[in-house]
Amino acid sequence: MHKDPIQSLFIGSKVIKLPSCHSTNRVVSDLLTEDKLTHGTVVITDHQTAGKGQRGNKWEAEPGQNLTFSAAIRPVFLPVNQQFELTVISSLAIVRTLLDLNLVDVSIKWPNDIFAADGKIAGILIENSVRSGQLEWAIIGIGLNVNQKQFATEGATSLFLQSGTSYMLEEVFEVLLGHLNAYYNWLRWGRISELRALYTRYLRWLDQPRTFRDTRTDHKFTGVITGVTDTGKLIVKQNDLEKIYDYKQIAFEQ
Amino acid sequence: MKAKEIQELIDFISKSGLDEVNIETEEFKIKVKKNTEVKQKKVEASPSTAAAPAASVPAAEENGATPATAEPAAPETKGNGYLEIKSPMIGTFYRSANPDSEPFVSVGDKISVGQTVCIVEAMKLFNEIESEIAGTIIKVLVDNSSPVEYDQPLFLIDPA
Numbered sequence: 001m002h003k004d005p006i007q008s009l010f011i012g013s014k015v016i017k018l019p020s021c022h023s024t025n026r027v028v029s030d031l032l033t034e035d036k037l038t039h040g041t042v043v044i045t046d047h048q049t050a051g052k053g054q055r056g057n058k059w060e061a062e063p064g065q066n067l068t069f070s071a072a073i074r075p076v077f078l079p080v081n082q083q084f085e086l087t088v089i090s091s092l093a094i095v096r097t098l099l100d101l102n103l104v105d106v107s108i109k110w111p112n113d114i115f116a117a118d119g120k121i122a123g124i125l126i127e128n129s130v131r132s133g134q135l136e137w138a139i140i141g142i143g144l145n146v147n148q149k150q151f152a153t154e155g156a157t158s159l160f161l162q163s164g165t166s167y168m169l170e171e172v173f174e175v176l177l178g179h180l181n182a183y184y185n186w187l188r189w190g191r192i193s194e195l196r197a198l199y200t201r202y203l204r205w206l207d208q209p210r211t212f213r214d215t216r217t218d219h220k221f222t223g224v225i226t227g228v229t230d231t232g233k234l235i236v237k238q239n240d241l242e243k244i245y246d247y248k249q250i251a252f253e254q
Numbered sequence: 255m256k257a258k259e260i261q262e263l264i265d266f267i268s269k270s271g272l273d274e275v276n277i278e279t280e281e282f283k284i285k286v287k288k289n290t291e292v293k294q295k296k297v298e299a300s301p302s303t304a305a306a307p308a309a310s311v312p313a314a315e316e317n318g319a320t321p322a323t324a325e326p327a328a329p330e331t332k333g334n335g336y337l338e339i340k341s342p343m344i345g346t347f348y349r350s351a352n353p354d355s356e357p358f359v360s361v362g363d364k365i366s367v368g369q370t371v372c373i374v375e376a377m378k379l380f381n382e383i384e385s386e387i388a389g390t391i392i393k394v395l396v397d398n399s400s401p402v403e404y405d406q407p408l409f410l411i412d413p414a
Contacts (some may be wrong), residue, residue, distance in 0.1 A: 055352060080343050081404075083379050091287075110377050128381045131368070133342040136384070231344075232377040247377060248346075 011071050011184060012042045012177040020047035020063070024070035025127055025141040032129070032137055037072050044052040044069035044173065051143060052125055059123060060156065067173055068139040071180065078187060080135055084232030085192065086126050087112045088199045089183035090140050094122045095202050097144075097176040103162050107204035110225070110234050111247055114144075115204055119157025121145050140180075146172055198229045211253040212236060214245075218252060335414070337387050338395075338407040345376035347402045349394070357398075359409070363391045371409060374402060389413040 021027050024043045031037045046067045051059030061068050078085060094114045098106045098121065105117045114122035126142040145151075145158035147166050159167055186195055200206065205225050213220050223238040234245045341347070349357040349372055359371050369380045393410040396402055 016296075055348070055380075067330045080381070083381075084377050089378060126379045128379060129370070129384060130342050130381045133387055236315065 011040045011073060011181050014038060014041045016041065018043065018045040022047060022050040023048055023052045023141075024068055024207060025052055025125055025139050026050075028070045028072045028139045028141075029127065032139075039074045040071070041072045042069055042177070048143075051054065052141070053123060059125075059143045060153045061143060061145070062148045064169075066142040066146045066158070067142065067169060067176065069173070070139050073134050073138050073140065073184070075138050075187070078134060078135055080128075081192045081231065082132055082192075083126075083128060083135060083138075084111075084228075084230075085187050085195065086128075086138055086140060087124065087232060088195050089180065089187055090124045090142060091123055092183050092202070093176055093179035094124070094142065094144060094194065094199055096179045098122075098159070100175050100179075101159060101163070101167065101172065103159070106202065108199065108202045109204040110228065116157055116159075116162045118155075119161070120155055121157050121159070121162070142176070144172065144176065155181065174209060186189045196228070196230075203227070205252075213251045213253050215249055215251050283367055335412070336392055337389065337411045337413050339371060339383070339385055339387065339409040339411060341374055341402045341404060341406045341408055342383065343376055343381065344404050345374040345381070345402060347396045347398065347400050347408065348373040348375060349398045359391050359394075360392060361391050365389065365391060365411070383408075385409075385411075387411055387413055 016027075018024075018027065021043075024045055027043045027045075028037065028041070031041075043066055047063035048059065048061055051061055051068060053059045059068070075083075075086065091108045091112060091114060095106050095108060097116070098116060103116050106121075107115045109115050109120070109124075110127075112124045113120050114124075122142065122144040125143075127139045127141070129136045145156060145161075146169060147160045148158045149160060151157075159165075159172070183195065203225055203229070207224055207226070209222055209224055211220060212223050221238055223236040223243075225234060226237050226242060227235045229235060229244055234250060235242050236245060236250070237243075314334055344411040349359075351358070351373065358370075358373075359365055365371060365385050366388045367386060368384050371385050372383050374381045374383055392412050395407050395410060402408065
């Protein structure tokens with residue numbers, strides 16, 4: 001299938017830049033439907049008029065201030081039940097980018113929000129198409145707040161708010177693409193345990209006693225995050241007993 | 255497009271290290287391509303640097319081509335000639351792209367192979383499930399927003 005594997009693996013080898021669009025994930029999805037995209041194509045925009053978060057949630061980004069882009073990849077080597085690895089590589093790529101740009105306190109709020117200090121600085125929206133039980137395409141949508149100074153959304157932050165300096169969007173984009181490619185290659189070569197170890201290392205509140213709530217019983221308890229399972233479920237230790245939670249089963253309390 | 259904007263675009267590409275940039279708006283389409291370094295490509299393709307990864311790629315893909323999930327997602331004939339579309343994974347079943355949008359398919363709809371019939375969400379990853387069969391939707395077997403198991407029937411299809 002890959003006549004030229006090195007070329008064909010490069011995420012961002014082709015970039016479609018749109019001055020504005022409704023949502024980059026939507027654009028990629030539409031282009032895929034029309035069979036117009038090649039593996040690794042990235043759609044980036046200065047102005048997302050209807051940025052998407054999880055199921056109907058909005059993504060807030062001022063025009064020209066932030067990175068909003070989506071990458072179309074074909075992870076045909078990845079079994080559908082291992083798709084959480086796509087969250088892992090995307091999260092790590094963002095974390096490493098922020099560290100490269102000199103932020104210090106960077107973490108992954110499980111499962112897929114990136115935090116700088118106590119603010120959400122980046123979000124990930126991954127949408128796959130599944131054909132015959134296999135991943136046909138994955139659209140990795142990333143919103144990273146760069147130069148925006150004020151947010152209507154409570155708890156949001158940006159690179160500027162964290163560091164006091166502005167950044168060239170092109171530079172941030174290039175660094176991020178570099179890391180995304182690197183971690184995608186880790187995944188291709190099956191370096192799953194290393195990816196998992198890194199993801200765990202950057203987990204927000206790792207090894208710190210916190211109050212959680214089991215959303216099924218409303219029971220509050222103190223526990224410690226110790227990691228995630230193969231499928232991305234959260235492992236929380238309470239009274240020397242490790243329990244596993246889907247994200248709909250547990251809430252973080254203040 | 256103003257000359258200044260074109261200049262900015264070229265700057266964007268040259269700084270970014272990207273090979274190609276396309277811009278499309280309603281008014282125009284523009285495609286700017288950098289000179290690809292043919293020499294460098296040749297080096298990458300030479301056996302000394304690229305043979306090992308290139309040789310391993312098919313193996314990696316072969317592994318992925320036979321995941322445990324490939325089989326059970328295949329349609330299954332019921333006694334009355336109806337087929338089932340089954341969930342390829344554990345997750346939450348959604349009938350529409352967003353809470354406020356129309357369902358992908360409803361009872362009585364004719365569907366074709368490759369058409370998206372639902373979303374199964376797992377750990378905040380959203381999976382559009384494509385039908386492997388053409389036919390008419392007889393029944394939607396799962397309520398919107400409900401958890402589904404791997405291999406659980408989602409739709410009953412009349413292939414006739």
